[in-house]
Amino acid sequence: MMKPLAQQTILVTGSTDGLGKQTALALARQGATVLLHGRNQQRLDATLREIKDITGNRRLEAYLADLSELSAVRRLAEQVQTQHPQLDMLINNAGVGGGKLLGARRELSRDGYELRFAVNYLAPFLLTHLLLASLRYGPPSRIIHVGSVGQSPLDFDDIMFERRYNGVEAYRRSKLALMMFTIDLADVLKGEHITVNCVHPASLMNTKMVRETIPFTQTTVEEGLRSVMYLATSPTLDNVTGQYFDQQQEARAHPQAYDIAARRRLRQISEQLTGLSDMEASQAG
Numbered sequence: 001m002m003k004p005l006a007q008q009t010i011l012v013t014g015s016t017d018g019l020g021k022q023t024a025l026a027l028a029r030q031g032a033t034v035l036l037h038g039r040n041q042q043r044l045d046a047t048l049r050e051i052k053d054i055t056g057n058r059r060l061e062a063y064l065a066d067l068s069e070l071s072a073v074r075r076l077a078e079q080v081q082t083q084h085p086q087l088d089m090l091i092n093n094a095g096v097g098g099g100k101l102l103g104a105r106r107e108l109s110r111d112g113y114e115l116r117f118a119v120n121y122l123a124p125f126l127l128t129h130l131l132l133a134s135l136r137y138g139p140p141s142r143i144i145h146v147g148s149v150g151q152s153p154l155d156f157d158d159i160m161f162e163r164r165y166n167g168v169e170a171y172r173r174s175k176l177a178l179m180m181f182t183i184d185l186a187d188v189l190k191g192e193h194i195t196v197n198c199v200h201p202a203s204l205m206n207t208k209m210v211r212e213t214i215p216f217t218q219t220t221v222e223e224g225l226r227s228v229m230y231l232a233t234s235p236t237l238d239n240v241t242g243q244y245f246d247q248q249q250e251a252r253a254h255p256q257a258y259d260i261a262a263r264r265r266l267r268q269i270s271e272q273l274t275g276l277s278d279m280e281a282s283q284a285g
Helices: 018-029 041-055 070-083 115-130 132-137 167-188 208-213 221-233 260-274 276-284
Strands: 009-012 033-038 060-064 089-092 141-146 194-200 244-246 249-251
Touching (some): 018 033, 018 041, 018 221, 033 041, 041 060, 070 132, 089 221, 115 132, 115 167, 115 260, 132 141, 141 167, 141 221, 167 194, 167 260, 194 221, 260 276
Parallel strands (some): 009 089, 033 060, 089 141, 141 194, 194 244
Antiparallel strands (some): 244 249
């Protein structure tokens, strides 16, 4: 059974705007130690002050990292682990949207990878692995991936989407990769009292990321927040892992997510791209 939120330490990535900010605020209201993350120091500082002023919670900390750079992801993990050897929850919320619906140009991360795949998938893949020791320190713990109902199959012959690029399609591919990782990691962690689930919070929320892609929205950030908080706090999910949630209902992800061979191939590619395979080899040696 999970501890009360007031006794938990929780990292929320991408918490200076939109859903991430509202999630951090909601958790802080309930007394949690909330670790905020952002990639802009001024916005991060302003968010930290704002949430402290609103909630009166002083157990908030801020971490600066550009998740498009894997070395920055490693530094973030090291800082969190050093200052918080025990982590009760990791909410991988940070992401890059689809860009303009028509004509979004293909962008590369600092490491030369397709940007949406890098930020929306490779960064949480690496960060989660690096923080497993902290999550294992005092289970039960929860890992929540903020995904999307928009999911498109990965093309393993063009994993960096160099052919016929489309920003929205790249976003959807990255979110399916995140869901595949959810199932894969849940299998690895089976029996360790660490759950990992993926949630589509709400469709076309009123966020800057959505408005950048299309000129209208369908739902509020508050609706998405209810979905994330359900996965974060519901006692009915204590033993639920490796699942995809469409808001607060268990649902089926894209069929490729359930393809064991595809998940294995994605894991091998991801370990190579992030350097995890080299790290594991050096530790074994």
